[in-house]
Amino acid sequence: MISYSLGKEELENWIVSETEFQPDSLGKAEAIMHLGNGYLGLRSATEEPYMKETRNLFVAGTFNKAEENEVTELPNIADVTRLDIRVDGERFSLEIGKTKDYIRQLNLKYAELIRIFEWTSPKGKVLQFEFKRFVSLDNLHLIGMKMFVKSLSDPVQISFDSGIDAQMSNSGSQHFLEGERRIFDKKKILLVQTTNQSKIDVVINSSHKVLVNDQEITDYPAMNMSRRKVWLTYNINLQPNDKMELEKLTTVYTSRDKEFDNTEYNIQLLMDKSLEDLRNSSIKGYDSLFQSHKEAWNYSIWNAYKLEINSENPYDQLALRFSLYQLTIMAPAHDERMGVAAKALSGEGYKGHSFWDTEIFILPFFIFSNPAIAKSLLTYRYYGLEGAREKARENGYSGAMFPWEAAWPTDGEVTPKLGDIDIVTGKQTKIWSGVIEQHISADIAFAIYQYFNVTADQEFMDHYGYEIIFDTAIFWASRLEWNERKQEYHINNVIGPDEYKEHVNNNAFTNYMAFFNIKLAIRYYETLMKDNPSLIEKLTMKLDLKTAYKTWQTKAEKIYLPQPREQDLVIPQDDTYLKLKEIDLTKYKNQEKLRTIYLYYNPQQINTFQVTKQADTLLLFYLLRQTFLHEDIKLSNEVKEANFYYYEPKTLHDSSLSLATHSILANDIGDTDFAYSLFRKATEVDLGPLMNTSDDGIHAASIGGIWKAAVFGFAGIRLVDGKLTINPKLPKQWNHMKLTIHWQGQPIGIFLTDNTLSVKVEHKKKIEFEVYDQIYYCDDEINIEYEYGKR
Incomplete structure (x- = not known):
């Protein structure tokens, strides 16, 4: 069950929670709680494995064609989050024993995943578990994890395997050639792999630090390797009230990274860089790295966008923050050679390809909120011009005919040729x-x-x-x-x-x-x-x-x-x-x-x-x-x-793209109640109570549409033939709305109630805008009353 109301005080309307472990509905939380930074996308599978889980780690732009008869896709590079945990030698699983006070939460403000519960083993031993995880916005190559285990009742042995598992596939398709595997200092692990067609090298390094009662253990773990996999095994004995802590840090680098995508590249440089980053990160430690990550989110995202809703339904504010969170982690802001995937980096759906979703539903947010990223995404389309020209020639036309589905800019058209089963004929459509x-x-x-x-x-x-x-x-x-x-x-x-x-x-x-x-x-x-x-x-x-x-x-x-x-x-x-x-x-x-x-x-x-x-x-x-x-x-x-x-x-509305457009238009024609109901339905495409809607990944365009419905719909902010118009029609449930947009080179602060509008020009450069057919000019701050009101 998903809950939105568990955030308290400064975290009110910032927390998305799963309040019950449901082994048959794992995909929902895995997708909507996924972590990322535009370079990495990490699906939020639990640390301990389950039958119906999907474990994904993607790196933007690393497209590969597994076989000649398949289309290029983002490969599932490796699993670094799985922990095979044993309690007194028996496999730990929430499907056995008894679980109490289970909670898994995505903290949108800090971009952190937390899972806490009390578990009683089949033998009656009571343990407290806590897991934490983040994908850094400060260091795009870094993943941080922590596990805490406390014995609440009896002496107990905890053992666990932790490492890098490259025995992964994309729904059965294997994308990698096996490379080097090593263990350094009995704490650090290296795994190298190369995509089998596009020949992209991927280097993954992980480090481990284990403490018992805040003291680092000196016993060395057992070291293990098998095909496409390398790991460490720890055995820890806990007395009642003892606490064990695992800190695991991972760095990921690829030869597609801009700094390595040149003629002087060699794989040793990539390995050295990844290991150096891991060593430096290990010196800082999880807590320090997480603090830098939090500060990056606060400064670059929340203080920059400042989107606040005072609503009778607090969920509305959380839904908009969820939209901003997801838009941030789906955009490859670091590299203009990459687009936004239809499922972002949250799952294998649509193979990591970009559609028209980007231009019509996602890009408007960046155009009005972060123009530098908007420019990057449009530059990606420019780099795809040769592929668009080739597609036009192949179809007998001139000019640029852009691919319906795009991957790496030079890949051209990558839409699969066959799809779902025809229920009448039994054939693939x-x-x-x-x-x-x-x-x-x-x-x-x-x-x-x-x-x-x-x-x-x-x-x-x-x-x-x-x-x-x-x-x-x-x-x-x-x-x-x-x-x-x-x-x-x-x-x-x-x-x-x-x-x-x-x-x-x-x-x-x-x-x-x-x-x-x-x-x-x-x-x-x-x-x-x-x-x-x-x-x-x-x-x-x-x-x-x-x-x-x-x-x-x-x-x-x-x-x-x-x-x-x-x-x-x-x-x-x-x-x-x-x-x-x-x-x-x-x-x-x-x-x-x-x-x-x-x-x-x-x-x-x-x-x-x-x-x-x-x-x-x-x-x-x-x-x-x-x-x-x-x-x-x-x-x-x-x-x-x-x-x-x-x-x-x-x-x-069988496409998640549809509801936001209808919400905007309903508001335009004065049906604000219907517009609000459509807005709410759009937010529930991923956040809603149905537990199977996001199994293949989140709906990136719909998430962009949530922002559009609020800003272009209810706030009434539009481009009209080169002019800025602001024609607000707030729903009756909203008392006020605050946001920042960018207009022709400067941030513009906007505050709305049902009949007042305040505009603040941050750089004091005069702007012209229109409110319900009345022209205004502002080079500082202006307060305006308008007559639309609530209906």
Whole structure:
């Protein structure tokens, strides 16, 4: 059972707790309580092993293809957290004996995992156990662990095995060649392994320190090695009230790390660096290292973002802190060659690949909160341009057609070709998204537009941004298909965001976003011709922009953009959606588990119903209202409201991406109560009471959506065609909201109640913003009353 209310005093609304050990539901806590820092991701499996556990340790960017017939994925590098514990020679397990006062907690404020319980052995001996663990934000290569065992009743022998176990796989796929294993000073362990295809070296070192009653023991442990594994065995005798403590520190380095990814690299340098780091860390010790880690979180995260909610439901504040915690540990801030995985670094789901989730659901947080990380994530897409160009050529197009699933930038398209079982035919279903879900190219262009307008980072645009936008526009111009009868350009045979509709023509989202991408390229080309002709000349030599510009001008205004129907203002999701059969969706809308519709229908059948997986057409209103298209009548509030109430009842939210978008739009049209209920549902995708929703890993995009629903929805903070707007609509449950955003180079402090807004400009550089159609200027601090109030 998961609890959110056990944090007290300064830790109130900072603690996520598991209050009962459930051996059949281990995945939930393993995923949502996982630890990381953007470089390392450590799934929070218990120290002692269980049948249904999943033990994962990932290093960002270390992609490997286990076999020729498999796709590249992040390999599960090794297990350093497992402790095989024995009590009087018998295996310790919470499935035997009696457990009392069990608690496992993720402390979001300190990014620490703690587990405490009292256990009575089958022989009646009572022991107190405590485990602690952190993955350092101060030293990205460091993992710290502690174990405490106290005898409460009888003399007892505690023995345990601790080491590095590289006998790991990704659901059976082995990614590594075995390398060197060593034990130094009977305390430190070295294990080296190399990925079998990408040839990335991984060096792992662990040190051990064991104390009894605060005195370090002098007895040497037994030393052991086997295939892909090296470990130490300790035997400790405790008298009643004696306490044993194990301190284990681990460092992880790879040849993909930027400092080693060069022509002068050799594996000995990597081994020396890792061992040196371990030795220095061992001198400092767990407590000192943990203090530095805490200070890094306090300074870099909590004092920087300052997101506070005063709500009648304290859970709301915890959920937003959970969102900030997860967003921090999923982002590879250390290396612009890496993206964010759909499951972050919390599990094997989606193989560590990046999707459009990053640009539309995760990147906005960083754009408005930590622009340096946003720049890094967009630079990752630039490094993937050659792969995008290759994909376009392979499919008969020009320009840059970005992969639906991306891994290492030069890997290109890595979407698996086959997926789930078809319940009708019994065969594996073909995954079409890697071929025909193409809107991601325009999504990336939109993200660059959003980043540039919010940050005013001209250097990024000159080096990276313009080239991506121009090349994706070239792709779309080549992708358009001329319809002679209608005298317009169509985009046929695609999948839009609604992946329950495959092989459709003129998906509204895809067509409008392609139109936006091309129009944006035209605007930027014309601006650069006037302001920076030398850059245009440079890019023209690479992309032939003179020809492309003429093509854009010719084709842009002839792209078919589905119009609102005259009778109800509904924009057709695609050419056939509004003609499809309507079925009763009640049991699917009320489902406790996602995608239950697949228990009754296969993809071909679902394709014939008016049922939507996630926000599709509705997403247009949220995205394009931020652009120079915001005054288009097709995006008016009246049309938005009509489409919301048509499509939302048909949307199953079978993608975790969907709820946040619907929450924002519900708030936009004044249905704040519904918006709040959707916000709460979004927070419960991972945090909620259902114990199997996160087994494969957390839902990174949904976690980004929690922040978006609060900040873009309830706080009403938006980019609108280069301008900052703040149109708050706080839910009635919230008394006030406080946060910091970044706008064009400086932090902006914002404080909201249901009818007042305070804005503080940190660097005293004048900004302009709009509140409910009224323009304000501020170079210090301003207090504003607004009239929306609560509904």
